Amino acid sequence: MLRFIVTRAALIIPTFIGVTLLAFAMIRLVPGDPIELLAGERGISAERHAKLMAEYGFDKPLLVQYAVYVAEVLQGDLGQSISTRQPVLEEFAALFPATVELSFCAMLFAMVLGLPAGIVAALKRGKAPDHVVMGASLTGYSMPIFWWGLLLILFFSVYLRWTPVSGRIAIQYFFEPVTGFMLIDSLLSGQEGAFTSALRHLILPSIVLGTIPLAVIARMTRSSMLEVLNEDYIRTARAKGLSPWRIINLHALRNALIPVITVIGLQVGALLAGAILTETIFSWPGVGKWLVESIRRRDYPILQGGVLLVATVIILVNLTVDLLYGLINPRIRHAR
Amino acid sequence: MTVQAASPALDAGQAQAPARPLREFWYYFSENKGAVLGLALIVLLILAAIFADVIAPHDPIEQYRDALLKPPVWDAEGSSRFLLGTDPAGRDILSRLIHGTRLSFFIGIISVSLSLSVGVVLGLASGFFRGVVDIAIMRLMDIMLALPSLLLAIVIVAILGPGLVNAMIAISITYLPHYVRLMRASVLTESGKDYVTASRVSGAGLLRLMFVVVLPNCMAPLIVQGTLGFSSAILDAAALGFLGLGAQPPTPEWGSMLASALEFLQRAWWVVTFPGLAILITVLAFNLMGDGLRDALDPKLKR
Numbered sequence: 001m002l003r004f005i006v007t008r009a010a011l012i013i014p015t016f017i018g019v020t021l022l023a024f025a026m027i028r029l030v031p032g033d034p035i036e037l038l039a040g041e042r043g044i045s046a047e048r049h050a051k052l053m054a055e056y057g058f059d060k061p062l063l064v065q066y067a068v069y070v071a072e073v074l075q076g077d078l079g080q081s082i083s084t085r086q087p088v089l090e091e092f093a094a095l096f097p098a099t100v101e102l103s104f105c106a107m108l109f110a111m112v113l114g115l116p117a118g119i120v121a122a123l124k125r126g127k128a129p130d131h132v133v134m135g136a137s138l139t140g141y142s143m144p145i146f147w148w149g150l151l152l153i154l155f156f157s158v159y160l161r162w163t164p165v166s167g168r169i170a171i172q173y174f175f176e177p178v179t180g181f182m183l184i185d186s187l188l189s190g191q192e193g194a195f196t197s198a199l200r201h202l203i204l205p206s207i208v209l210g211t212i213p214l215a216v217i218a219r220m221t222r223s224s225m226l227e228v229l230n231e232d233y234i235r236t237a238r239a240k241g242l243s244p245w246r247i248i249n250l251h252a253l254r255n256a257l258i259p260v261i262t263v264i265g266l267q268v269g270a271l272l273a274g275a276i277l278t279e280t281i282f283s284w285p286g287v288g289k290w291l292v293e294s295i296r297r298r299d300y301p302i303l304q305g306g307v308l309l310v311a312t313v314i315i316l317v318n319l320t321v322d323l324l325y326g327l328i329n330p331r332i333r334h335a336r
Numbered sequence: 337m338t339v340q341a342a343s344p345a346l347d348a349g350q351a352q353a354p355a356r357p358l359r360e361f362w363y364y365f366s367e368n369k370g371a372v373l374g375l376a377l378i379v380l381l382i383l384a385a386i387f388a389d390v391i392a393p394h395d396p397i398e399q400y401r402d403a404l405l406k407p408p409v410w411d412a413e414g415s416s417r418f419l420l421g422t423d424p425a426g427r428d429i430l431s432r433l434i435h436g437t438r439l440s441f442f443i444g445i446i447s448v449s450l451s452l453s454v455g456v457v458l459g460l461a462s463g464f465f466r467g468v469v470d471i472a473i474m475r476l477m478d479i480m481l482a483l484p485s486l487l488l489a490i491v492i493v494a495i496l497g498p499g500l501v502n503a504m505i506a507i508s509i510t511y512l513p514h515y516v517r518l519m520r521a522s523v524l525t526e527s528g529k530d531y532v533t534a535s536r537v538s539g540a541g542l543l544r545l546m547f548v549v550v551l552p553n554c555m556a557p558l559i560v561q562g563t564l565g566f567s568s569a570i571l572d573a574a575a576l577g578f579l580g581l582g583a584q585p586p587t588p589e590w591g592s593m594l595a596s597a598l599e600f601l602q603r604a605w606w607v608v609t610f611p612g613l614a615i616l617i618t619v620l621a622f623n624l625m626g627d628g629l630r631d632a633l634d635p636k637l638k639r
Contacts, residue, residue, distance in 0.1 A: 014475055014478075015475075015478055015479055015482055018475065018476065018478070018479030018482075019479060019482060019483075022479065022483075022491075026491060026494075026495060029495045030494070030495050135370075138370075138620065138623055138624065138627075139616070139620060141623060142567065142571075142616060142619040142620040142623050143616060143619075144571055144574055144575065144578075144591075144612055144615045144616060144619070146574075146575060146578045146591075146594065147594060147608070147611070147612025147615065147616070148612075150594070150598075150601060150608050150612070151608075151609070151612070153601065154601060154602075154605055154608065154609075158601070158602050269482075269483075269484045270484060272484055272487070273484030273485065273486040273487050274486075276486060276487065276490070276579075277486070277575060277578070277579070280579065291487075291490070292490070292579055295490065295493075295494045295581065296580070300494075303491070303494055307483070307487065307491055310483070310484075310487060311482050311483050314482055314483070314484070315482050318482075
């Protein structure tokens with residue numbers, strides 16, 4: 001088991017090097033040199049330009065620059081935002097909980113609906129429930145979620161006035177962030193109605209962000225269930241006279257869920273991509289909106305650091321999923 | 337073919353399985369009703385794209401100052417002059433959608449053929465040369481897969497600058513790893529087979545082996561992936577357009593149409609609803625057809 005963990009963990013090193021290379025190259029591939037970018041639209045004199053080039057080390061060979069960059073990254077120094085002058089890492093740390101909270105609720109929504117839907121579709125294969133679930137899941141999978149979000153806002157917020165249009169909590173509630181998760185912080189603050197307000201703000205964005213994972217989970221659960229239901233041990237269980245309920249819960253579901261867990265893990269990357277669009281639509285103050293705004297403001301240090309951080313999160317999540325998968329399924333662990 | 341014609345008895349015995357590849361393909365494809373529906377939708381959309389100039393009732397960028405934000409025809413205030421209403425600048429939404437079809441197919445064709453052709457070459461190289469080339473290419477692809485496709489596309493557009501052409505380049509780079517991996521995997525399974533060894537022994541050169549002998553036998557998964565890639569390309573291009581990083585106004589691209597309609601969300605539902613519906617229908621059609629193609633072309637992947 002230890003060998004499995006070590007080899008899997010070692011595999012992320014080249015990927016991580018690659019991602020730093022990408023982030024490093026990014027800021028140098030942008031037309032115009034980095035100092036001009038840092039100066040922005042104000043412009044800069046020639047001497048000051050040369051001085052800053054030397055100060056930031058942009059006159060050194062690329063390899064040296066890269067080494068310096070990686071050393072800085074490993075010490076947690078990802079540069080400063082051009083527009084706010086704040087360290088990129090600090091800004092990321094302040095916004096990341098909002099994205100995690102949203103992604104978590106989206107995934108919860110997707111699992112709570114997706115798993116039962118997939119199971120029902122598999123059990124009623126070829127019948128009406130199956131067609132409904134599969135049709136809905138293909139539609140969900142094809143959904144432009146930025147439009148889906150607008151439709152939901154149009155219906156629930158504008159027409160029915162059930163949910164708020166944007167933000168994380170109504171403006172009358174204010175408290176210092178403790179955990180960064182609005183649901184927990186609002187409870188801790190003890191203010192009446194704060195938690196409900198935070199929850200109401202979460203509903204629509206979670207549905208929007210959870211739509212594609214929901215479709216993927218339902219499809220995956222169905223096909224995995226169908227495969228397991230054909231296995232010999234299910235036939236044995238049936239022959240023994242076990243109740244269908246027991247067969248499904250105890251025998252089929254446990255085995256069918258293994259591939260589904262992997263798929264759920266792999267959806268984390270997709271969630272972060274979806275968060276870019278969802279957060280933009282709902283003005284959700286998270287990492288996705290921050291990245292999009294950094295492009296609009298041409299704030300390249302944020303984009304560079306943000307991409308590196310998001311990629312690191314995804315790599316680590318994928319590693320965790322890999323390890324968990326090995327834990328559940330010994331066949332993977334002992335492969336090779 | 338001549339061999340099969342020589343044994344009519346065998347043919348008659350297998351009446352259920354037609355001998356012609358195309359007929360066999362259609363047999364399996366038409367089993368899947370969703371796929372046929374997808375195909376029909378795609379044919380309709382292609383016709384709309386080709387004949388956009390003829391079908392569209394108005395010029396897509398002409399602004400009718402006397403008809404700003406007109407609702408669709410079935411609304412009390414709508415008129416048959418603008419069937420789906422007009423946008424905030426007084427442009428006919430239906431005409432813009434029809435011309436947008438052309439744009440979306442253009443984006444799909446260019447992005448898919450770019451990533452398909454580069455992916456095929458890289459995948460072939462990876463599978464044939466093995467060793468350092470293989471490791472270098474596959475590691476690079478792993479890194480690209482570590483980033484969500486939309487984020488990678490955004491980074492590339494941020495480097496190249498916003499615009500339709502750059503968005504297409506970004507999308508084709510983003511989806512490159514899928515084709516490379518698929519191609520490499522097929523090459524690895526194919527290159528061990530007897531027919532490859534036979535042509536190698538009879539003196540076929542490396543390029544001939546790669547492109548003439550092996551490549552045609554790896555087409556099925558590539559076609560499926562290409563179809564599904566078409567829908568992803570359209571979806572991502574629309575997302576980039578929506579974020580203001582893709583096609584720029586007044587181009588009638590569906591995603592940027594949505595973006596420019598945002599502030600009128602509360603006043604005019606139709607400017608937001610129709611472009612998104614167009615995206616959904618197109619993407620759905622390609623996903624439906626892709627599923628059917630997979631069933632018809634690749635029995636191994638059949639669910």
